[in-house]
Amino acid sequence: MENDILKIENFYAYYDTICILNNINLKFKKNRAISILGPSGCGKTTLLRCINRMHELADEAFVKGKILLSDKDIYATEPMLIRRRIGMVFQNPNPFPTMNIYNNVIAGYKLNSIKLKRSESDKIVEESLIKADLWEQVRDNLYKRGTFLSGGQQQRLCIARALAMKPDILLLDEATASLDPKATSNIEKLIHQLKHSVTIIVVTHNIAQAARVSDYTAFLYSGELIEFGKTGDLFTTPKDKRTEEYLTGKFG
Amino acid sequence: MEKRLKIRQIQDKLFTVIVALFSIAIILPLFFIIFYIVRNGAAEINWHFITSLPKPVGETGGISNAIVGTTELIGIAALIAIPLALFTGIYMKEFEKSKLAAVVSSLTDLLQGVPSIVIGIVCYLWIVLPLRSFSALSGSVALAIMMLPMIIKSTYHSLKLVPDSLKEASLALGTPYYRTVMKVIVPAASSGIITGIILSISRVAGETAPLLFTAFGNPFMNLNVTKPVNSLPLLIFNYATSPFSDWQKQAWGASLILIIMVSALNLLSKIMEHKWKTTY
Amino acid sequence: MTQAEISCKDYRLKNLDKQGSSITRKETLFRFFLVTAAITSVSIVMGIFISLLFGSWKSINEFGLNFIWSSAWNPAARQFGALPFIIGTLSTSFLALLISIPFSFASAIYLSLYLKSGWLSGLLKFSVELLAGIPSIIYGFWGLFVLVPIVRSIEIKLGFIPYGVGVATASIILAIMIIPFASSMASEVIKLVPQDLKEAGFAMGATRFEVIKNIILPYASGGIFSGILLAFGRAFGETMAVTMVIGNSNIIPKNIFSPANSMASVIANEFTEARGDLYLSSLIEIGLLLFIISFIVNAIGNRIMKRMTVKK
Ligand SMILES: Nc1ncnc2c1ncn2[C@@H]1O[C@H](COP(=O)(O)OP(=O)(O)O)[C@@H](O)[C@H]1O
Ligand SMILES: [Mg+2]
Numbered sequence: 095m096e097n098d099i100l101k102i103e104n105f106y107a108y109y110d111t112i113c114i115l116n117n118i119n120l121k122f123k124k125n126r127a128i129s130i131l132g133p134s135g136c137g138k139t140t141l142l143r144c145i146n147r148m149h150e151l152a153d154e155a156f157v158k159g160k161i162l163l164s165d166k167d168i169y170a171t172e173p174m175l176i177r178r179r180i181g182m183v184f185q186n187p188n189p190f191p192t193m194n195i196y197n198n199v200i201a202g203y204k205l206n207s208i209k210l211k212r213s214e215s216d217k218i219v220e221e222s223l224i225k226a227d228l229w230e231q232v233r234d235n236l237y238k239r240g241t242f243l244s245g246g247q248q249q250r251l252c253i254a255r256a257l258a259m260k261p262d263i264l265l266l267d268e269a270t271a272s273l274d275p276k277a278t279s280n281i282e283k284l285i286h287q288l289k290h291s292v293t294i295i296v297v298t299h300n301i302a303q304a305a306r307v308s309d310y311t312a313f314l315y316s317g318e319l320i321e322f323g324k325t326g327d328l329f330t331t332p333k334d335k336r337t338e339e340y341l342t343g344k345f346g
Numbered sequence: 347m348e349k350r351l352k353i354r355q356i357q358d359k360l361f362t363v364i365v366a367l368f369s370i371a372i373i374l375p376l377f378f379i380i381f382y383i384v385r386n387g388a389a390e391i392n393w394h395f396i397t398s399l400p401k402p403v404g405e406t407g408g409i410s411n412a413i414v415g416t417t418e419l420i421g422i423a424a425l426i427a428i429p430l431a432l433f434t435g436i437y438m439k440e441f442e443k444s445k446l447a448a449v450v451s452s453l454t455d456l457l458q459g460v461p462s463i464v465i466g467i468v469c470y471l472w473i474v475l476p477l478r479s480f481s482a483l484s485g486s487v488a489l490a491i492m493m494l495p496m497i498i499k500s501t502y503h504s505l506k507l508v509p510d511s512l513k514e515a516s517l518a519l520g521t522p523y524y525r526t527v528m529k530v531i532v533p534a535a536s537s538g539i540i541t542g543i544i545l546s547i548s549r550v551a552g553e554t555a556p557l558l559f560t561a562f563g564n565p566f567m568n569l570n571v572t573k574p575v576n577s578l579p580l581l582i583f584n585y586a587t588s589p590f591s592d593w594q595k596q597a598w599g600a601s602l603i604l605i606i607m608v609s610a611l612n613l614l615s616k617i618m619e620h621k622w623k624t625t626y
Numbered sequence: 627m628t629q630a631e632i633s634c635k636d637y638r639l640k641n642l643d644k645q646g647s648s649i650t651r652k653e654t655l656f657r658f659f660l661v662t663a664a665i666t667s668v669s670i671v672m673g674i675f676i677s678l679l680f681g682s683w684k685s686i687n688e689f690g691l692n693f694i695w696s697s698a699w700n701p702a703a704r705q706f707g708a709l710p711f712i713i714g715t716l717s718t719s720f721l722a723l724l725i726s727i728p729f730s731f732a733s734a735i736y737l738s739l740y741l742k743s744g745w746l747s748g749l750l751k752f753s754v755e756l757l758a759g760i761p762s763i764i765y766g767f768w769g770l771f772v773l774v775p776i777v778r779s780i781e782i783k784l785g786f787i788p789y790g791v792g793v794a795t796a797s798i799i800l801a802i803m804i805i806p807f808a809s810s811m812a813s814e815v816i817k818l819v820p821q822d823l824k825e826a827g828f829a830m831g832a833t834r835f836e837v838i839k840n841i842i843l844p845y846a847s848g849g850i851f852s853g854i855l856l857a858f859g860r861a862f863g864e865t866m867a868v869t870m871v872i873g874n875s876n877i878i879p880k881n882i883f884s885p886a887n888s889m890a891s892v893i894a895n896e897f898t899e900a901r902g903d904l905y906l907s908s909l910i911e912i913g914l915l916l917f918i919i920s921f922i923v924n925a926i927g928n929r930i931m932k933r934m935t936v937k938k
Contacts, residue, residue: 178520358833434665459924461863523760524656552761
């Protein structure tokens with residue numbers, strides 16, 4: 095039980111009066127890869143944004159229920175602190191255009207004015223880039239702007255930026271949707287390596303990708319959690335008819 | 347039918363020629379103005395002219411106090427206008443839907459259209475009267491008010507070009523909102539903002555009307571902000587309308603220097619706009 | 627996770643918890659700054675209007691609406707009527723618009739429909755930009771020394787009194803000055819016409835002239851009107867260039883070659899010499915009138931322009 099790093103309990107999310115997430119209950123184990131599947135518009139992004147308290151940035155947004163990170167209610171803490179412990183990578187790569195690669199990786203510290211010794215920050219940059227499998231390609235260009243990298247490399251730079259904060263959880267919101275197949279498969283490999291040191295939650299509407307990368311899968315449908323279980327079980331013997339229909343491509 | 351087509355074609359040709367002629371005619375006055383200023387001004391400009399103070403008619407003086415004064419006026423104006431306009435522009439972008447932002451937006455449009463002489467009157471009432479003296483400060487405030495709408499608008503428009511995804515990226519790292527704005531969003535828009543600032547400076551560098559009864563002019567060198575100060579446009583006005591041909595000649599020299607200053611600033615803003623542009 | 631990583635993380639979290647309350651304080655302070663800046667900018671514009679109103683109170687009290695209708699401007703007799711200056715401003719601005727419109731429109735049409743690239747288009751754009759950058763004092767100076775003698779010789783040929791300075795000279799200088807603005811307004815207006823509308827015209831076999839006359843101009847008429855209005859807004863408040871060549875005569879001009887005075891230039895000329903509260907107050911009231919006209923002209927022009935943009 096203590097293995098559950100994230101617990102979502104009776105959770106609701108709204109935009110204005112529209113209920114986007116309806117009574118979600120989920121428990122995620124530490125250092126696993128979990129994928130969230132579902133047709134577009136079903137609330138996957140909203141769920142991720144609730145987990146690192148980005149949902150509330152929208153004007154009319156609010157939530158009900160609990161999300162516990164290591165048994166602490168994230169909605170009872172400063173949102174900034176939660177966001178530093180739960181990293182997020184977005185659909186489109188968004189490195190900071192005004193910063194070089196080095197500063198992009200260390201941005202979480204710089205922007206939060208967390209003072210680091212030069213040797214410490216060098217180490218964090220190198221480790222994060224190695225973890226994101228980008229070190230070899232950029233080690234000689236650390237002081238060039240990140241915007242000249244290819245799309246896949248930019249996305250890995252964003253992953254390195256999130257990893258540099260040494261988060262407990264890494265959220266990837268369709269992080270491969272804008273990439274070519276080669277870059278996609280590289281990122282998928284990366285997820286496999288990373289899940290030994292960090293819990294990863296991947297949103298995707300690519301069913302095959304969910305099967306390839308995740309240990310557990312949650313299936314969302316119009317704001318409700320339909321099914322959650324080991325990826326193998328859910329794919330071979332879905333319990334709900336809607337899950338089965340989605341997996342066999344009947345809708346979505 | 348055949349004939350009708352001919353007429354239409356001739357009509358079209360004629361129109362093309364007229365349009366081309368009228369357009370090209372625009373170059374003419376420009377050429378004349380530049381030609382006169384360069385021809386008359388170049389003869390005046392030398393080291394002595396730039397570095398010495400004005401002298402009474404008959405002795406060859408310079409315009410150093412006007413160059414220093416213009417720099418002083420613009421410098422103080424920029425110090426006042428830039429922070430105020432920058433934060434107002436940020437407010438307009440970040441609180442776009444608020445009532446206040448709508449009011450700011452229409453009032454900046456209005457302020458941009460207010461004749462500069464009117465701003466001179468107001469700064470006379472606000473600063474010259476209470477201080478009981480024309481002053482560099484009152485001139486700077488007048489110029490600052492003229493710079494405000496330009497910088498507010500360019501800040502707002504440059505900030506609007508910054509994609510929201512950058513804001514999200516920064517917030518997702520746990521960066522507080524104010525640091526996200528100041529360290530991520532504003533830097534990403536900086537080339538546009540700086541371009542706007544430079545253009546606003548080049549626009550007010552040649553302003554005369556708002557200085558007539560604020561900075562007022564001064565034949566001596568003055569750095570005290572509570573005392574009247576000379577500026578290039580004021581000097582040009584005073585010399586050009588004087589009856590002395592010596593002074594009129596010096597006004598050509600001062601005009602050439604002013605044009606060079608303004609053009610250099612415009613060029614700089616062009617370079618900022620194209621070369622240092624942030625690619626997202 | 628290595629030992630170094632763990633300790634680094636702990637350090638970070640400790641640091642963060644301490645930051646918590648100071649972050650919210652700075653956050654509040656930042657928002658306060660933004661709102662204060664916005665309010666200050668708004669107050670400046672309001673302050674301008676209020677100060678002008680207060681400053682001209684004496685004159686408004688004394689003359690009322692007569693101030694606008696009376697043509698007596700006699701400081702010695704404490705008589706102040708702004709009509710000569712209003713007429714001076716309106717006549718120079720209208721003439722300037724009349725002169726500049728063909729040039730501005732032609733250049734906008736030429737640049738956006740004929741010459742989209744190439745050296746000539748580059749040169750034209752460059753010239754227009756350069757014209758826009760020349761300070762008005764330099765236009766005035768040049769006008770005084772180059773244009774005035776030319777106008778004088780024309781006046782001699784036509785049999786007018788050869789002042790050289792006057793309404794005509796001021797209008798020509800103003801026209802040259804507003805060409806860049808008017809031209810960029812015109813380009814903006816032409817850009818508002820949807821591309822497919824133009825192409826439909828060409829597809830029907832219309833010549834360029836016919837497309838411009840039958841499609842672009844009718845479609846853009848609202849925009850053209852507001853563009854002219856905004857260009858007028860530029861011209862009527864122009865001070866220095868006009869002051870130097872209009873002749874500074876405080877009577878209603880008899881013809882376009884007569885010397886006159888504009889609202890802005892009477893302020894420029896007489897403000898520092900105004901003795902007595904009523905005199906100063908009357909000059910400030912002229913400033914107030916300038917402010918109000920600019921408010922009306924820009925409000926209407928911008929409103930139409932915005933509506934055009936939305937329609938597109
Ligand atoms: N800012 C917003 N305001 C109102 N509704 C929104 C907003 N963002 C998303 N939604 C709605 O929330 C629902 C879920 O969106 P989202 O979580 O992005 O779905 P997914 O990521 O699964 O495609 C959609 O119906 C969408 O229309
Ligand atoms: Mg989504």
